[in-house]
Amino acid sequence: MEYIKDAPFANIFVCNGDIDFHDYYYISPFKEIEDSIYYCVNRTGIESRVPSLFFVERDSTMSYCEVFCIFSGKGRLTFRGNTYELGKNQVIVLPAGEEHSYGSDEAEPLGMSWVEFYGGDSRRLTRHIVDTQGPVIEGMIFSDASAALGILQQKLMIDERQNVSLEIYRLLLEILKNERRYAMAEISQDVKANFSRVEAYIDAHLRDRITNSQLADVCGISLPYFIKQFKAIYRMTPQEFVMNRRLRKGRQMLMQTGLPVDEISEMLGFCNTSHFIRRFREKEKMTPAQYRGAYRIEQGL
Incomplete structure (x- = not known):
């Protein structure tokens, strides 16, 4: 088993397999200022299956927001003093500057796509999302959010970075639209x-x-x-x-x-x-x- 302290992206990162377990992994070669008017990607990736032992912990100094879409497996998230069960067809939203941890079930490891980002009004929007919908969101939103995230990743795969800010905004917009779905359903x-x-x-x-x-x-x-x-x-x-x-x-x-x-x-x-x-x-x-x-x-x- 490897025990890795992976700052600045995590305070603690633990896995028991090959560190290169990503099907796709991108880390931006550029670093904009945190209060950039544009939305900026820090890292993004796709894992069809994470290692059986997989755990991430971050404290309040984390400067990136995160969205990930779970398409298989099970896990657990701790956020704002609450514990959430993770599973298929969930969208997870984690604002920057808030401590959290999440891990995978050893018997059913998570499969997911994810993105870390900053800039624009990403902190405000992600906090609004978790304040109104919680950090774990289910339902129709999964297909829309995962599609938006997929388009963002495809842009990066072909080195089309000039539209990344817009694609992050579209991803957040899809999640924000879900808030209205819940309200209208009532x-x-x-x-x-x-x-x-x-x-x-x-x-x-x-x-x-x-x-x-x-x-x-x-x-x-x-x-x-x-x-x-x-x-x-x-x-x-x-x-x-x-x-x-x-x-x-x-x-x-x-x-x-x-x-x-x-x-x-x-x-x-x-x-x-x-x-x-x-x-x-x-x-x-x-x-x-x-x-x-x-x-x-x-x-x-």
Whole structure:
């Protein structure tokens, strides 16, 4: 048996087989600053079967977030004082800066694909995911997340690193979308359809002033009940959702068009350009012009 202290990627790493047990393994030759505006891969890999004795332990100094998709075997995770049983068709999310450990069942070793990453708002998003869904996620999310992770790894296999930031974002987005699946599963089909109409109404009226009363009317329920249901489903107020939709559309327009910032601001219903810039900076940690410039550099434009 080998006992390996594998800093900086783990405080303790134990296995009893060949250290090179990966079917695919990538470690980035580049190291960006931790607060990079881009999402960056540190390492990623695929193991059809880890060694029968396999254990990883990390403390709060770990600077990388991790997502892994389990496609076979069994194991156990310890995180935030709780123990979780690991198994087939689970997605595991571990934020940076939080101690954890996980290991494989000796009789049924884990098979999995995984990625370590940092940058962007990866710490905030992964913490939000585990706060709302837990670190071990099951259900429909597995196929979507594993597909997104597979695309990310394929990009690296062919040395197509310029789109890696986008692929990490897509992976996180698939997991975030699962939060809404759980919330929507708890309400009736009629209410689901009503809230889908609310989303469509918001997207069609971003230029206009949108009130909670208008949205409640679209949904066909009373205003107090609408606000209560909305918060339960989306984990935010209706007006926070409207603002997020405006900023999301703003990001798309900055990337896909050459429209001036003041024109985009007007099209999204902001009272003035300064308001748009302030809200955009709060969300993205940069101005709209900086965001557009960073996107063009990333795309090589």
